[in-house]
Amino acid sequence: MNDTEAIKRCLAGETECFSFLVKKYQCEAFGHAIAILGNSDDALDAVQEAFLDAFRTLKKFDISRRFYPWLYTILRNRCFKMLATRRKEVKAEYDKLEILSKPAEKKFVNEVALVEKALLEVSPEDREILTLKHLDGLSYEIIAERLDIPVGTVMSRLYYARRRFREKVNSIRKKDDFRELENE
Numbered sequence: 001m002n003d004t005e006a007i008k009r010c011l012a013g014e015t016e017c018f019s020f021l022v023k024k025y026q027c028e029a030f031g032h033a034i035a036i037l038g039n040s041d042d043a044l045d046a047v048q049e050a051f052l053d054a055f056r057t058l059k060k061f062d063i064s065r066r067f068y069p070w071l072y073t074i075l076r077n078r079c080f081k082m083l084a085t086r087r088k089e090v091k092a093e094y095d096k097l098e099i100l101s102k103p104a105e106k107k108f109v110n111e112v113a114l115v116e117k118a119l120l121e122v123s124p125e126d127r128e129i130l131t132l133k134h135l136d137g138l139s140y141e142i143i144a145e146r147l148d149i150p151v152g153t154v155m156s157r158l159y160y161a162r163r164r165f166r167e168k169v170n171s172i173r174k175k176d177d178f179r180e181l182e183n184e
Contacts, residue, residue: 003067010058018058022051025068029075035131036079036124046082050075072146076128083124118168126161133158 001009001020009017026047033043033050053074054061061070119127132143140158144151 004063007058007061007063007067010055015055018055021054021067021071025071026051028068029071031136032072032128032131033075033079035119035135036076036128037082038120038124038127042082043079046075046078050078053078069146073148076147080124114169114172117172118165121168121172122161122164125157126164129154129157129161130165 003021006017006020029047029050030043033046034040037043037046050071054071129143132138132146140151140154143154
């Protein structure tokens, strides 16, 4: 079964076919949600709500388009709504660093933790665009499609997001409030 077939069957009354889409995209959606929200509990809630929203509005979906970019828009809106509702800054906890996968070699643990902390200290919008480009490896064109903005805007946002991210990394290193994790 492919996405189009699953959607058509779901719209025809075989609602269990929607589970094909959930299984296919839940990990990717979770990764994107955690990049925006900064923690797994909120990300799980956002993904679940986004899939429910997608299911409820499936009749509005343009079958000629790809499913995941549409779902991503729903998920993104859900994540930013949660951030607005919560109205508190997400702070990094060293024992709960989650955005990046765990490094294979112990010597990289400290660098991964530094990147995690810096990612959690930039705005959710910066974290989102940096994640889409550098962790997911998406092209400017695909990011533009996902965010529904022009390619030039993607390039500009990435430029400034990278700049702010570098400033955070340097600030964390200078403050020396970043503990050495390798010695634990």
